[in-house]
Amino acid sequence: MSYPLTIAASSMRAINRSAVLEIIRLESPISRTAIAERLDVSLPTVMRVVDELIADGLVRPQSGSQWSGGRRRSLLAFNADGHVVLGVDMGGTRLYGALSDLGGNVIDERFMALAGTQGEESYSVLTALIDSLIASPHLEGRPVRGVGVGVPGITLHKQGVVRWVHSLNWRDFPLRDRLAERYRLPITVDNDVNLAALGELWFGAGQNCQNMILIAIGSGIGAGIIVDGKLYRGSHEASGEIGNMLPGREFLGKNYLDFGALESVASGVGLAGRALKVHRRPAGSEALTAEDIFEAARQGQKWACSLIDETVDFLAIAVANLTVSFDPDLIILGGAVSPSADMLVQPILNRIKEAVPALPRLVVSNLGLRAGVMGAITNVLHNTGDFYVVHKLS
DSSP states (O other): OOOOOHHHHHHHHHHHHHHHHHHHHOOEEHHHHHHHHHOOHHEEEEEEEEHHHTTSSSSSEEEEEEEEEEEEEEEEOOOOOSSSEEEEEOOEEEEEEEOOOOSSSEEEEEEEOOOTOOOOHHHHHHHHHHHHTTTTTGGTTTTTEEEEEEEEEEEETTEEEEEEETTTTTEEHHHHHHHHHHHHSSSEEEEHHHHHHHHHHHSSSSTOOOEEEEEESSSEEEEEEEETTOOOTTTTSTTTGGGGGOSSSGGGOOOOOSSOOOHHSSSSSHHHHHHHHHHHOOOOOOOHHHHHHHHHHHHHHHHHHHHHHHHHHHHHHHHHHHHHHHOHHHHHEESGGGGGGGGGGGHHHHHHHHTTSSSSEEEEESSGHHHHHHHHHHHHHHHHTTOOOOOOOO
16 A cells, blocks of 8 residues: 655755746746745745755856845846756667757757667667767866666666667666766666657747647657656556557557557558558669658658558547547657658647547647757756655645
């Protein structure tokens, strides 16, 4: 049996610290008095927390001041460029890594091929990418606050263990511990789409949303689900594995553990696989990609238009099911398919508008491939700063 948690004094301090930091991050420059008024806490409490945040390098005094009631109040600002976070998104075929300040400004980035690597070889490519970013001249002496890694599979985020990633051949892989031993830095490991959802929540289309879903469509399909301002993970940390949704009765009774039913027909890989059955390529030509199919559909080629139309059907089923399950404010389409998502958004909405009680906003990610790295910033801040999101039960 699980019991409600009590709040110790240390946790109360962490809750106040989280709230003060978030106000400063969103509204700086701001005075200590304004923070106390916004949060309805005492000014001495705010002053103590601010002193801690300044000592930690997360907040700095802002030049200038504001007048109020005949008194000059000094201002505070979020120290976005005081630290750097290193984020890595491990995609199905390549790695993307970036250095960013805490304000989401990317200062250096790298790509490395990952296709075909397995086990230890995949780990070696990852460390080579991290090594190259740590050696970047753009760091300019700023401390690295932590490293966040997004992995395309189920992860135990508290333990930093990768449960299973078919494309990397990682099973129960202790990624966080191995990276922490090598780099002596705070390390966070999470599902890549979870991180991308956090990135959208803090820096992208999901800002000011409390309930949102990111659907990432690339070589596979996954979703990051935000409920009441925090990630929803499920009892087995497998929430959002919507690539395994069954988009029709014909998918029942079959094995889709390694590559899910939905992603087998609607991901980039699934779309390209279906194209092979309906469109012949000249001998010796390169294999079709999802981008090729979208471009052919833009040109009005019937075979491609038919494939995209079917893909919209499959994705509309997924969007409708997520809508009635979570009733989100917003659903974001992201991942490698996002440059072509303009061909998906309105057709999906047209298919489901009479089928669901409340139609969500459906938009395209404006962060693109950087969403995961932006989420790594958020994740590192949460895990190195004892960050809390508090809600009162109604």
